[in-house]
Amino acid sequence: MESEDTTKTQEMKTDLNLLLECLKYQMDNAFSQKEALVTIHSICQQNSNASVYFREIGGLMFVKNLAKSSEHSMVKEAALYTLGAIAEKNVYCQQTLCTSELFEDLTWFLSNDSNINLKRMSVYVILVLVSNNRTGQTLVRETGCITVLSRLFRTVISKHELDLSDKNVFQSYQLWSSVCSTLCVCVNNPQNDENQMFCCSLFPHANEWLKNCMTPEIIRPICSFIGLTLANNTYVQKYFVSVGGLDVLSQVLMQLESDSHETLSSAKLAVVVTKTVDACIADNPTFGIVLSKYHIVSKLLALLLHESLDSGEKFSIMLTLGHCTEDCEENQYDLFKNNGLPLMIQALTESQNEELNKAATFVLHNCKKITEKLSLSLGEYPFDENETQQLKDISVKENNLEEHWRKAKEILHRIEQLEREGNEEEIQRENYQDNISSMNISIQNTWKHLHADQIGRGSKAEDEDKSHSRQLQSYKSHGVMSKACTNDDQMKTPLKSTNPVHACYRESEQNKTLYKAKSSCNQNLHEETTFEKNFVSQSSDHVFKHPVHIAKNIKQQLPVTDPFTLCSDIINKEVVSFLATPSCSKMLTYRCSGCIAVEKSLNSRNFSKLLHSCPYQCDRHKVIVEAEDRYKSELRKSLICNKKILLTPRRRQRLSNESTTPGGIKKRRIRKNFTEEEVNYLFNGVKKMGNHWNSILWSFPFQQGRKAVDLAHKYHKLTKHPTCAAS
Numbered sequence: 001m002e003s004e005d006t007t008k009t010q011e012m013k014t015d016l017n018l019l020l021e022c023l024k025y026q027m028d029n030a031f032s033q034k035e036a037l038v039t040i041h042s043i044c045q046q047n048s049n050a051s052v053y054f055r056e057i058g059g060l061m062f063v064k065n066l067a068k069s070s071e072h073s074m075v076k077e078a079a080l081y082t083l084g085a086i087a088e089k090n091v092y093c094q095q096t097l098c099t100s101e102l103f104e105d106l107t108w109f110l111s112n113d114s115n116i117n118l119k120r121m122s123v124y125v126i127l128v129l130v131s132n133n134r135t136g137q138t139l140v141r142e143t144g145c146i147t148v149l150s151r152l153f154r155t156v157i158s159k160h161e162l163d164l165s166d167k168n169v170f171q172s173y174q175l176w177s178s179v180c181s182t183l184c185v186c187v188n189n190p191q192n193d194e195n196q197m198f199c200c201s202l203f204p205h206a207n208e209w210l211k212n213c214m215t216p217e218i219i220r221p222i223c224s225f226i227g228l229t230l231a232n233n234t235y236v237q238k239y240f241v242s243v244g245g246l247d248v249l250s251q252v253l254m255q256l257e258s259d260s261h262e263t264l265s266s267a268k269l270a271v272v273v274t275k276t277v278d279a280c281i282a283d284n285p286t287f288g289i290v291l292s293k294y295h296i297v298s299k300l301l302a303l304l305l306h307e308s309l310d311s312g313e314k315f316s317i318m319l320t321l322g323h324c325t326e327d328c329e330e331n332q333y334d335l336f337k338n339n340g341l342p343l344m345i346q347a348l349t350e351s352q353n354e355e356l357n358k359a360a361t362f363v364l365h366n367c368k369k370i371t372e373k374l375s376l377s378l379g380e381y382p383f384d385e386n387e388t389q390q391l392k393d394i395s396v397k398e399n400n401l402e403e404h405w406r407k408a409k410e411i412l413h414r415i416e417q418l419e420r421e422g423n424e425e426e427i428q429r430e431n432y433q434d435n436i437s438s439m440n441i442s443i444q445n446t447w448k449h450l451h452a453d454q455i456g457r458g459s460k461a462e463d464e465d466k467s468h469s470r471q472l473q474s475y476k477s478h479g480v481m482s483k484a485c486t487n488d489d490q491m492k493t494p495l496k497s498t499n500p501v502h503a504c505y506r507e508s509e510q511n512k513t514l515y516k517a518k519s520s521c522n523q524n525l526h527e528e529t530t531f532e533k534n535f536v537s538q539s540s541d542h543v544f545k546h547p548v549h550i551a552k553n554i555k556q557q558l559p560v561t562d563p564f565t566l567c568s569d570i571i572n573k574e575v576v577s578f579l580a581t582p583s584c585s586k587m588l589t590y591r592c593s594g595c596i597a598v599e600k601s602l603n604s605r606n607f608s609k610l611l612h613s614c615p616y617q618c619d620r621h622k623v624i625v626e627a628e629d630r631y632k633s634e635l636r637k638s639l640i641c642n643k644k645i646l647l648t649p650r651r652r653q654r655l656s657n658e659s660t661t662p663g664g665i666k667k668r669r670i671r672k673n674f675t676e677e678e679v680n681y682l683f684n685g686v687k688k689m690g691n692h693w694n695s696i697l698w699s700f701p702f703q704q705g706r707k708a709v710d711l712a713h714k715y716h717k718l719t720k721h722p723t724c725a726a727s
Contacts, residue, residue, distance in 0.1 A: 012047050016040065020059045023066065030072035037063070037078040041085050048676045051090035060086060060093055068105050073118055076109075080121035088128045090676060091683050095718070098129050098136050103143040110148045116171045120178055123149070127182045132687060137185075137192045146186055146198060152179045154205050160212035173217065180221035188228040190687070199229050200236045207248045214252060216269055223272050227279040234283050241280065241287055249277050250294040257299040260306060267306045271313045274300065278320040288328035297324055297334040301343060311353050318347070318359035325366040332370040341367060345407055364412070592618040672703050674714055682715055 019036045026032040040059070044050045054060060060083070067079035087094040102125075109122040126145060130136035140146050156176040164170050183202075187195045206222045226245070230237050240246065253273045260267035277296070281287045291297070303309075304317050321340070324331045335341065341364070348360040593614035594607070602610070611617065611625050674682075678700075685696030693708035702711075 008047075009049065012043060012050050013053055015043060016050060016054050016059065017057065019043075020054075020057065020062065023062065030070075030075050033066075033070075033072075033075050034078045037075070037082045041082045044082075044086050044089055048089065051086045051093050052676060054086065055090075055093050055096060060096060064097065064102065073115060077117050077121045080118070080125050084121070084125040084128045087125070088131075091679055092676075092718075094129060094133065095135075097125075098133060098139065100139055100143055102129075103139050103145050107143060107145045107148050110145075110152065116175055119152075120175050123152075123175065123178045123182050127178065127185060130182065131185045132189060132683075134190055134192070137190075137195060140186055141195055141198065146183075146195065149179055149183055149186075150199070150202055152176070153183065153202055160209065162213065162215065162217065164217065177217075177221055180225050184225055184228045188231060191232060193233060196229050196233050196236050199225075200239050203229075203240050203243050203245055207243065207245055210248050210252050214255060216265060219252070219269055220272060223276040227276045230276075230279045232283065237280055237284055237287070241284075241290065246277070246280055246287060246290045247294075249273055249280070250291055250296055253277065253296060254294060254299055257303050260303060264308050267303065267308055268313075270303055271309065271316055274303070274320050275316050278316065278323055281320075281323050285323060285327035288324045288326070288331050291324055292328060292330035292334065295334055297321065297331045297340065298338045300324070301335070301338050301340050304343065311351075311356060314347075315353070315355050315359055318344075318356065318363060322359055322362040322366060325363060329370055332367045335363070335367055336370060336374065341371070345411075348411065349407075368412075592616055592621055594618070594621040669705060672705060675703070678702055678706075679714075679718070682711055682718075685711075686715060 019040050022036045023033055026036070040054065040063075044054060063079050063082055067076050067083065070076050070079065083097060087097050106122045106126055110119055114122075126140060126149070130140050140149075153176070156172050156179065162169060162173060164173060183199055186192065187199050203226070206226060209218055209222055226240070230240060253270055256266045256270035256273060260270055277291070281291070300317050300321050304314060304321075309317075321335065325335055344360045344363050348357055348364070351357060351360075593616075594611050595618060608625075608628060611621050614621075617625065681700035681702065682696065685700055689695045689699070691712070693711045696711055697706060697708050
């Protein structure tokens, strides 16, 4: 496969070399030169690398000079067409051709009495050089090329009545359409405020065309030009309204909406005009007062009901309705009067399109004030008497309008309620985290005090062990009965009345319980219930018959919102169970080190050493130690059998072997040249995301091994020295 690609590449290079030689040595044969240029264009369209190679061998500059110096019009046309196709295919070639000298030559072709085809090819090259290129937009203005394009926009088509069946008229129309497209890329993509200011002088001429020739061939190019020139520029929008552009668009929209009931193309064309109107009023909602004179809102509502429109076109209409009603009570009144609210509510409840739902919500929010105003009193509404009487008649005919609006209010109220619940959940989550952190701090402090008391009272507890065993039976019966018959506060009383020996045991057991509460505080309710059942099982059946039911009642009285209170209750209950065990004194003396060493910072190394040094291991830690010893012995045997000692972990050794050579020298990354597709990805990413190299790297399929710094270096080389970077 690679050999085939290499063969094709070599054949492509051979063909381009031969064609370039043919261009050089056939200067007297215009037909041969034209055929060679057409073949070069075909090769560059089929192979993406052909444009780069043709530029490297000097073919691009030769064709550029040929277009300027040739005496034959057909050679000039073919040369310009080839230049435009190569520049459109490859960004390197676009940057190479984007010079003031070429723009001046193209301006000269457009200014002189050249044939229409040569002018069309010149406009095509300008379109390619300016598209997605801010440098091209600047050069087209500085060289005066945009002035010539504006003159062509005014003069190419002289009559408002187009007969496209005529060949000459059709060629003139094609040139005019190309000029419109070129002016569009001069003012936008990327947006250029200076070019927008220059092109706004063409608005009066565009208005004349819209008034006198309402055909798709004229309306679509002019609406595209107006919309892109107006976009995000408030000064140009104000100028367009001042010269009557919004009035003209309103009249055109009214006519197209009335024709849409008969022809589908009129409905589609009306959506195009609607988008242009929206571009004019999006940043200046006060311009909606101009639309109210023509009752555009009612026309948009009628157009919205057209069955042939898709969701994207309906979204454009709804968005225009939202901007119309944003700051204009007259348009809000028209929406209310023409059953716009039920239509918006229906779209909000039935549509699954998120964008449509947002647009409908936008319209409903704009009409909230005017609806409340009308619901209070019809006489207070600041309109004339005829409109008030008309509103009364409509309210009589449409009794369900109030019901629809009530549903809309319920929907808005539901949305606000969900937002409030979300905010309350966030506040409760933050308070819960604060309580947990404060509880952990208090548990740690209490544990330290209890641990210190345990060390000081250990000897005293051993001396009084016998007296404790004598008092244990009476305490058990007294403690169980008090727990069964009293609440949580009464249950603490016998614990306080016992002797210091009991206090010592109670504090030491609280040490254990506090550690348990700290590690599993989220499961405290479950532990409480389980402990109650275990405690009752140790008591005699004839003393206490129904402990489970009483335990449940006690649990219901606990404040669930305070986790530390729950933990303290668990501590008290577990103390009772511990004191009831005969071997409690032995458990205090002989404890597993792994269970009680919670104050130390343990890890995988010192924890194993701690367990091996402990003579009193619990069953769980004894199993862990035996399993670890068994694994180490098997590993030691396998290493001795293989006669190989590993001093580093296997994973680390494998990674180090991969990153270094046998001689210990680190490997360098293999150099990979940027392909044409990667350069296109790079320029598109910078245009969309700016100098965010990581975002660009993740958004486009660059070669494996590329880094963000590689993209940054390559882009700076392309912008500063495009010729050197390309080679």
